[in-house]
Amino acid sequence: MHDIPPSPDDEADIDRQIRIARMKHELDQIAGGEVITGGFGPVSPALEEMFLEQALAFERAEVDTDFNRLARRGVIMVPPAELDHAATTARLWEIIHELARMRCFLYNTDHLSDRELYDWLWSTGLREETPDRDGMADAAWHTSPIGAGNDEDIAIHLKYYATDEERDRWSRDFPEDAMPKRATLPFDRDRHLPKRAPF
Numbered sequence: 001m002h003d004i005p006p007s008p009d010d011e012a013d014i015d016r017q018i019r020i021a022r023m024k025h026e027l028d029q030i031a032g033g034e035v036i037t038g039g040f041g042p043v044s045p046a047l048e049e050m051f052l053e054q055a056l057a058f059e060r061a062e063v064d065t066d067f068n069r070l071a072r073r074g075v076i077m078v079p080p081a082e083l084d085h086a087a088t089t090a091r092l093w094e095i096i097h098e099l100a101r102m103r104c105f106l107y108n109t110d111h112l113s114d115r116e117l118y119d120w121l122w123s124t125g126l127r128e129e130t131p132d133r134d135g136m137a138d139a140a141w142h143t144s145p146i147g148a149g150n151d152e153d154i155a156i157h158l159k160y161y162a163t164d165e166e167r168d169r170w171s172r173d174f175p176e177d178a179m180p181k182r183a184t185l186p187f188d189r190d191r192h193l194p195k196r197a198p199f
Helices: 008-030 045-060 066-072 085-101 114-125 151-161 164-173
Strands: 063-065 104-106 129-131 141-143
Touching: 008 045, 063 066, 066 085, 085 104, 085 114, 151 164
Parallel strands: 104 141
Antiparallel strands: 063 129
């Protein structure tokens, strides 16, 4: 009786399982030896492999601020005090579009004027260290002036952006919190912001 040689598909599956095991091991080592990867549940090995490849690329990427990345691309963040109203708006949109080319996308900005949004980008929004997305084809970074999740940000979200269902659920879950009165967004920018292309 002769052994049946493995088919090319079987060999490809074995190779994939080896790559998956190596990537899981590397991610666990990055986490200081803790086992963080575990099982992925009912997903295909191909999808698991793709996710692990992206996670490793994210972990291996150099870390810097988008403020510095913009400067290296020739987009200089001028101090807000040096810009008048028209110059602020023009510079803001230049930055927004360059950020999109860097796969960094803004959202929930319509409660801020152009000046206020520029000030936030200057002082906070572009100062966080993030992995470099170059070389990560599907990677993107999303950032918002109310993305910190603190009490002030939550109140702004509930006031301007939350749906009725979200507001009702918040009131049920946190009855001790005062619900801010809904307000109309004073600016109309978000629908014009660059969006990440779908997969």
